[in-house]
Structures are given as C-alpha cells and as structure tokens.
Amino acid sequence: xxxxxxxGWSGSGKTxxxxxxxxxxxxxxxxVSLIKHAxxxxxxxxxxxxxxxxxxxxxxxxxxxxxxxxxxxxELRGRPELKLSEALAxxxxxxxxxxxxxxxxxxxxxxxxRAEIGKPQLFPHDPHVIAIASDAPVASALPWLNLNQPAAxxxxxxxxxxxxxxxxxxxxxxxxxxxxxxxxxSR
Numbered sequence: 001x002x003x004x005x006x007x008g009w010s011g012s013g014k015t016x017x018x019x020x021x022x023x024x025x026x027x028x029x030x031x032v033s034l035i036k037h038a039x040x041x042x043x044x045x046x047x048x049x050x051x052x053x054x055x056x057x058x059x060x061x062x063x064x065x066x067x068x069x070x071x072x073x074x075e076l077r078g079r080p081e082l083k084l085s086e087a088l089a090x091x092x093x094x095x096x097x098x099x100x101x102x103x104x105x106x107x108x109x110x111x112x113x114r115a116e117i118g119k120p121q122l123f124p125h126d127p128h129v130i131a132i133a134s135d136a137p138v139a140s141a142l143p144w145l146n147l148n149q150p151a152a153x154x155x156x157x158x159x160x161x162x163x164x165x166x167x168x169x170x171x172x173x174x175x176x177x178x179x180x181x182x183x184x185x186s187r
Contacts, residue, residue, distance in 0.1 A: 001033075002161045003088065005099040005109030007129070009119040012112045013147055017133060018100050020150035021157065028154075030163065031094040035087045037101030045073060095163060108160070112147065113138060131156060 006014045018034070025032050045052040051062045055075055063072045082090075084105045088097060099107060103122060111122045113134040123129040123142060132138045133145040133153055145153045157163070 001088070001091070001094055001097050002163060003097045003099060003107050004157055004161060005102060005105065005107045005128075006112055006133075007101070007103035007109045007122055007126070008112035008114075009117050011117050012114045012119075013135075014100055014112045017112055017147060017150060017153065018098055021154045022098065024151055024154040025096065025157070028158070030096055032096050032098060033091050033094045034098045034100065035084070035091070035102070037099075039101075044071065096157070096161065110145065110153065110156075114147075130160065 006018050008014050022032050022034065045055065045062075051064050051073065054062050055073055059075070060077065061072055061074045063070060084099065084102045084107070091097060099105070099109070103109070103126070106128050108130045109126075109128055111126075111129045111132045113121055113132055115134070115136065121132075121138065121140075123132060123140060129142065131143040131145050132140055133147045135147045137144050143156065145156055147153075
C-alpha cells in the first residue's frame with residue numbers, strides 16, 4: 001500500500017480536496033482507502049441504535065454488518081489511541097491510502113494551505129511536506145498545486161507515488177497493458 005497524507009489547519013479545505021481526489025483516483029481504477037485523525041471525541045453511532053447500546057453496555061468491539069457495508073467500532077476504554085502504523089495495519093489491502101490529519105507523522109504529505117485562515121504554513125518545519133495545495137501560489141521551492149484543480153492534485157499523487165502504471169485510461173475507456181499486468185499481479 002502506498003501512503004500519502006494531507007495536512008493543514010482546520011478550515012483550509014482538506015476534506016473537500018480529499019473527497020474530490022478520491023473520486024478521481026477511484027475513476028482511474030485505483031482502490032483507495034482513507035484514515036482520518038480526529039482531535040476530539042467522535043461518534044459514528046448514535047443513541048437508540050442497538051450497536052450504541054451494546055457499546056455503552058461495555059462491549060470492547062461492535063461489528064455492524066449489512067448487505068451494503070460493515071463497520072467495526074472499537075472502544076479504547078483508557079488505552080492509547082492508535083498510531084498511524086497501527087491504523088494502517090487495520091485496513092484491507094488497497095493501492096493507496098490517503099491520510100487526513102496525523103500532520104506530525106513522517107509520511108509524504110501535501111500541505112493544504114489558505115492564507116486567509118491566518119495560521120502559519122507547515123512546510124518550513126516539516127521535511128515530509130512534498131507539495132503545497134493552495135488557492136494562490138506560495139513562495140516555496142516545493143511544487144504548488146492549485147487547490148481548485150483536484151485533477152492536478154490527483155495527477156501529482158499518481159506521478160509521485162508511481163501509480164500511473166496501475167490505472168485505467170478513463171478518457172478512452174481502455175485499460176492500458178501495464179494496468180492489466182499490475183491488476184494481474186495484485187490478484
């Protein structure tokens with residue numbers, strides 16, 4: 001699995017950009033997964049549902065499954081939160097894992113930056129930032145990606161992580177020979 005992160009301050013547009021990039025990468029035939037770090041308590045379940053009641057009764061894990069999806073909710077109950085490496089180990093095999101958050105992890109990442117937020121840029125203090133996505137050019141030797149052009153961000157990821165040989169040519173609807181070979185190797 002290849003991994004690339006998106007890091008930036010709240011309100012910079014990370015989630016919107018990541019959502020758009022996921023769709024573009026999936027359309028190219030890549031299996032994409034995501035890990036999102038939350039800095040606060042969050043719920044994926046809500047009061048009144050059986051799974052919520054079971055977790056609050058004391059279950060360490062509750063797995064909910066249906067014909068469309070399944071999810072595991074794991075209660076830490078005082079144990080430390082997962083490190084990124086531990087979270088990655090929980091995922092099924094895929095071509096690419098996008099990571100939103102975990103801004104201090106030593107993974108290649110794209111900084112999502114908007115000057116109007118009034119927060120400092122991350123790249124001067126993070127050697128793992130490999131590009132900056134913003135709505136205006138930024139003074140840096142790093143590649144600048146237009147935040148409003150998610151296709152350019154997706155292309156940068158494909159090129160940087162050498163995933164181009166694993167993708168379908170969606171403009172013609174024909175999968176390239178190298179993509180077919182890569183698909184056969186991954187089976």
